[in-house]
Amino acid sequence: MSAFRIVFISTAETADRWAQPLCEALPGDELHFDAGEVPASEVDVVLTAAPPPGALASFKRLKLIQSIWMGVETLVTDPTLPAEVPLARMIDPSMTRAMVESAAAHVLNAHLRLDDLARQQREERWKILRNPNADARTVGILGMGELGLAVAQTLRKLDFRVRGWSRGAKQIDGVESFSGEEGLPPFLSGSEILVVLLPQTEETVGMIDAKFLAHLPGGAVLINLARGGLVRDADLLAALDGGRLRHAVLDVFNLEPLPPGDRYWHHPHVTVTPHMAALTNPRTAAEFIAENLRRLRAGEPLRGLVDRKRGY
Amino acid sequence: MSAFRIVFISTAETADRWAQPLCEALPGDELHFDAGEVPASEVDVVLTAAPPPGALASFKRLKLIQSIWMGVETLVTDPTLPAEVPLARMIDPSMTRAMVESAAAHVLNAHLRLDDLARQQREERWKILRNPNADARTVGILGMGELGLAVAQTLRKLDFRVRGWSRGAKQIDGVESFSGEEGLPPFLSGSEILVVLLPQTEETVGMIDAKFLAHLPGGAVLINLARGGLVRDADLLAALDGGRLRHAVLDVFNLEPLPPGDRYWHHPHVTVTPHMAALTNPRTAAEFIAENLRRLRAGEPLRGLVDRKRGY
Numbered sequence: 352m353s354a355f356r357i358v359f360i361s362t363a364e365t366a367d368r369w370a371q372p373l374c375e376a377l378p379g380d381e382l383h384f385d386a387g388e389v390p391a392s393e394v395d396v397v398l399t400a401a402p403p404p405g406a407l408a409s410f411k412r413l414k415l416i417q418s419i420w421m422g423v424e425t426l427v428t429d430p431t432l433p434a435e436v437p438l439a440r441m442i443d444p445s446m447t448r449a450m451v452e453s454a455a456a457h458v459l460n461a462h463l464r465l466d467d468l469a470r471q472q473r474e475e476r477w478k479i480l481r482n483p484n485a486d487a488r489t490v491g492i493l494g495m496g497e498l499g500l501a502v503a504q505t506l507r508k509l510d511f512r513v514r515g516w517s518r519g520a521k522q523i524d525g526v527e528s529f530s531g532e533e534g535l536p537p538f539l540s541g542s543e544i545l546v547v548l549l550p551q552t553e554e555t556v557g558m559i560d561a562k563f564l565a566h567l568p569g570g571a572v573l574i575n576l577a578r579g580g581l582v583r584d585a586d587l588l589a590a591l592d593g594g595r596l597r598h599a600v601l602d603v604f605n606l607e608p609l610p611p612g613d614r615y616w617h618h619p620h621v622t623v624t625p626h627m628a629a630l631t632n633p634r635t636a637a638e639f640i641a642e643n644l645r646r647l648r649a650g651e652p653l654r655g656l657v658d659r660k661r662g663y
Numbered sequence: 664m665s666a667f668r669i670v671f672i673s674t675a676e677t678a679d680r681w682a683q684p685l686c687e688a689l690p691g692d693e694l695h696f697d698a699g700e701v702p703a704s705e706v707d708v709v710l711t712a713a714p715p716p717g718a719l720a721s722f723k724r725l726k727l728i729q730s731i732w733m734g735v736e737t738l739v740t741d742p743t744l745p746a747e748v749p750l751a752r753m754i755d756p757s758m759t760r761a762m763v764e765s766a767a768a769h770v771l772n773a774h775l776r777l778d779d780l781a782r783q784q785r786e787e788r789w790k791i792l793r794n795p796n797a798d799a800r801t802v803g804i805l806g807m808g809e810l811g812l813a814v815a816q817t818l819r820k821l822d823f824r825v826r827g828w829s830r831g832a833k834q835i836d837g838v839e840s841f842s843g844e845e846g847l848p849p850f851l852s853g854s855e856i857l858v859v860l861l862p863q864t865e866e867t868v869g870m871i872d873a874k875f876l877a878h879l880p881g882g883a884v885l886i887n888l889a890r891g892g893l894v895r896d897a898d899l900l901a902a903l904d905g906g907r908l909r910h911a912v913l914d915v916f917n918l919e920p921l922p923p924g925d926r927y928w929h930h931p932h933v934t935v936t937p938h939m940a941a942l943t944n945p946r947t948a949a950e951f952i953a954e955n956l957r958r959l960r961a962g963e964p965l966r967g968l969v970d971r972k973r974g975y
Contacts, residue, residue, distance in 0.1 A: 480939060505821065
């Protein structure tokens with residue numbers, strides 16, 4: 352089997368983190384971290400995340416565009432991306448575990464009201480808060496793909512009541528399932544803590560708006576670990592200011608890095624983290640890439656194949 | 664079977680939370696919330712937590728002193744407590760679940776360095792912190808009784824590496840076990856996050872001192888959800904000030920409520936919560952009491968029986 356000629360192109364990820372894991376996982380292939388080293392027409396595979404605009408347009412004979420991130424919204428919306436080439440997103444088990452850990456931490460913190468306790472500490476106030484046990488607390492998971500499913504399973508192990516919403520109907524053991532547009536209001540109305548894990552697509556951009564937030568029960572906590580573009584910031588801030596939402600945990604933003612002076616930074620009911628709830632791990636991601644290249648050679652179905660119309 | 668005459672005596676717990684659950688769980692017994700209503704010599708069972716000093720001395724014909732708290736250090740060290748009467752501590756499954764939830768939250772927060780991220784947020788600093796997955800993080804549990812075991816099992820489900828220390832040797836599936844005085848230094852030296860769940864006894868008072876803390880790896884996080892008396896505060900503060908410990912989560916203190924102005928309140932590397940990691944739930948506690956009274960009547964072994972010499 353001949354070696355693949357592979358080019359790594361990214362404005363966001365750097366060779367210093369990726370070169371060694373990729374070289375080790377792809378010993379028989381030809382890897383380039385400088386796209387200028389090879390004619391675009393002789394490249395078989397592009398590994399990419401946030402490529403410079405138009406950078407992939409000239410790759411005419413690609414067999415695969417493999418995203419090194421799970422989120423592919425910048426790729427599918429790039430009109431210069433070669434249309435006929437298969438596009439695969441990353442499914443990195445280590446990244447999934449990181450997401451599970453972040454979600455579990457933020458859900459437990461919301462459940463135990465550790466944000467209120469931090470406020471009490473700053474005020475030197477000793478006041479016991481009585482919380483129900485997790486088996487009397489309902490967590491909603493918006494988006495039941497790989498990540499949503501993994502988060503649901505762990506929250507079940509922690510005894511939480513878990514409900515999930517997905518575009519199409521799903522049946523998942525121990526999870527109350529809702530789907531479709533008509534399933535969204537009843538799903539939201541019972542979600543005391545809402546974990547957002549949807550991909551950003553044409554359909555989901557801006558979906559977390561005033562109307563959406565009004566369906567949540569009073570005092571709910573929103574945890575967005577997916578994409579900032581899902582949220583209409585003015586609506587979310589209004590819901591927090593008005594006290595309808597008790598707290599928001601935001602790992603992702605419409606503009607990243609979150610600009611200095613942004614209201615989220617100092618809002619008393621917002622936790623800001625720098626888009627790190629689930630980082631891709633180059634070592635395990637390289638294993639995923641090696642497996643997909645093996646499948647490509649063998650003519651087997653690729654993993655993480657993106658439906659460009661659907662957007663993920 | 665004749666009814667038990669039961670008196671509820673506590674300076675810390677009140678009838679308004681306990682009367683209804685107890686009445687419902689003990690329909691055939693005679694319950695008094697005012698000890699003056701019945702002659703002490705005619706009382707069969709005392710339910711108590713933090714009784715006034717000497718208050719139990721006159722109860723000569725008791726069949727059982729049932730603590731309504733898990734921690735019995737104030738009872739076993741009270742020289743006026745009738746010596747021949749069996750003393751049982753509370754084992755409340757709802758309280759155990761609460762402890763598991765608190766421990767899981769604080770361990771995940773320490774693991775993900777959410778305290779550092781909160782600091783970054785206050786400074787408007789966008790900086791990604793790279794954390795290992797839980798399967799590369801070792802959590803030590805000091806004290807492997809009912810609570811320690813339950814916490815260990817849940818941390819295993821979250822993929823953490825778990826090690827436990829107990830006075831006597833134990834074997835627990837998936838947990839690296841250490842025991843005895845000679846087992847303590849090697850146990851501590853590998854505990855990146857240490858959860859303290861020991862009872863307070865003559866042996867454990869003040870055990871978390873400078874020498875103990877020096878065995879922990881640099882940058883460790885201490886989570887004390889057990890009893891404040893285990894800690895020598897000056898030593899803990901020195902370890903935090905010197906940077907040997909990265910953070911401490913303290914739910915319990917030598918003096919409670921924690922006095923205004925105490926250094927812990929405003930220490931940048933200390934999380935203070937008001938002794939609420941695991942509150943007894945009167946409803947489930949009443950069920951435990953009903954079961955112990957059934958055993959008492961039937962002459963079966965009581966649950967939670969305290970070895971007064973051992974102290975728990």
